[in-house]
Amino acid sequence: MGGGITLYHFLTLSLIIFSLGMYCVLTRRNAIGILMGVELILNSANINYLAFSFYGGHRYDGQIFAIFVIMLAAAEAVIGLAVVLAIYQNFKTIDVSATETLSG
Amino acid sequence: MVAQVVFYLLAALTVGSSMMVAFSRNIVYSTFALLGAFMGVVGIYILLAADFVAMVQLLVYVGGILVLTIFAVMLTQGIADVTVSNREVGVIPSLITVVILGAVMLFAVFHTPWQLGTPAAMSSTPTTYAIGNAFLGEYVLPFEVASLVLLAALVGAIVISRHETRE
Numbered sequence A: 001m002g003g004g005i006t007l008y009h010f011l012t013l014s015l016i017i018f019s020l021g022m023y024c025v026l027t028r029r030n031a032i033g034i035l036m037g038v039e040l041i042l043n044s045a046n047i048n049y050l051a052f053s054f055y056g057g058h059r060y061d062g063q064i065f066a067i068f069v070i071m072l073a074a075a076e077a078v079i080g081l082a083v084v085l086a087i088y089q090n091f092k093t094i095d096v097s098a099t100e101t102l103s104g
Numbered sequence B: 001m002v003a004q005v006v007f008y009l010l011a012a013l014t015v016g017s018s019m020m021v022a023f024s025r026n027i028v029y030s031t032f033a034l035l036g037a038f039m040g041v042v043g044i045y046i047l048l049a050a051d052f053v054a055m056v057q058l059l060v061y062v063g064g065i066l067v068l069t070i071f072a073v074m075l076t077q078g079i080a081d082v083t084v085s086n087r088e089v090g091v092i093p094s095l096i097t098v099v100i101l102g103a104v105m106l107f108a109v110f111h112t113p114w115q116l117g118t119p120a121a122m123s124s125t126p127t128t129y130a131i132g133n134a135f136l137g138e139y140v141l142p143f144e145v146a147s148l149v150l151l152a153a154l155v156g157a158i159v160i161s162r163h164e165t166r167e
Helices: A007-027 A031-055 A061-091 B002-023 B027-047 B051-075 B091-111 B128-136 B140-161
Strands: none
Touching: A007 A031, A007 B002, A007 B027, A007 B091, A031 A061, A031 B002, A031 B027, A031 B051, A061 B051, A061 B128, A061 B140, B002 B027, B027 B051, B051 B128, B128 B140
């Protein structure tokens, strides 16, 4: 690509997004907030796939893997939000530290 | 030069929105900031000459996952009252964990000898032809398994979230 943007630019950007998503997952007590952090992490992984696909000889395997990741992210979001709604119906809250029935 | 400006604008949009997702005290603001993050990532994909993946991202993430998340946020009332900080983990240990993880990955990024090929010149031919061929040729088994995964997710979501009614 012209303009001097290298692979490292994209890898660093994806690293920053991953760190923010990880921080979101670790600190949120809200179950939906945790799911949003997971979405950020999956997006950063996709940026890596596409960057390697573009700079590493331009085959299409990276793009295909990115599409599989997007598909799994959709399935994960559907199941995750269904679980969150089921928790909300049973506990009337989605604070993950309040749902500790199974903790010893 | 133009590509550089566009890249930094998109990166600023993505990182700024992601920071708002991670740090905002109100979960509703976080959800809407997620829109900015996804749109920025779509721009990054287009910059990487992946037009089909960018459109899939736009349809699935912005049109599907984000709308679903907004629905879940709005359906669970009193959601803004849940305090942000996690009592069990805490902000400081999380920050330390994230900084250590980030430092390790930064080291890995800049010290790995990547096998770089020559990036193809930007062309206006869409990538859909090659991706479609790969999906129905080399990757046909994962492609079919993916449809089963989606079916299982569909059925599972209905089973998990429906109300139990017994007469």
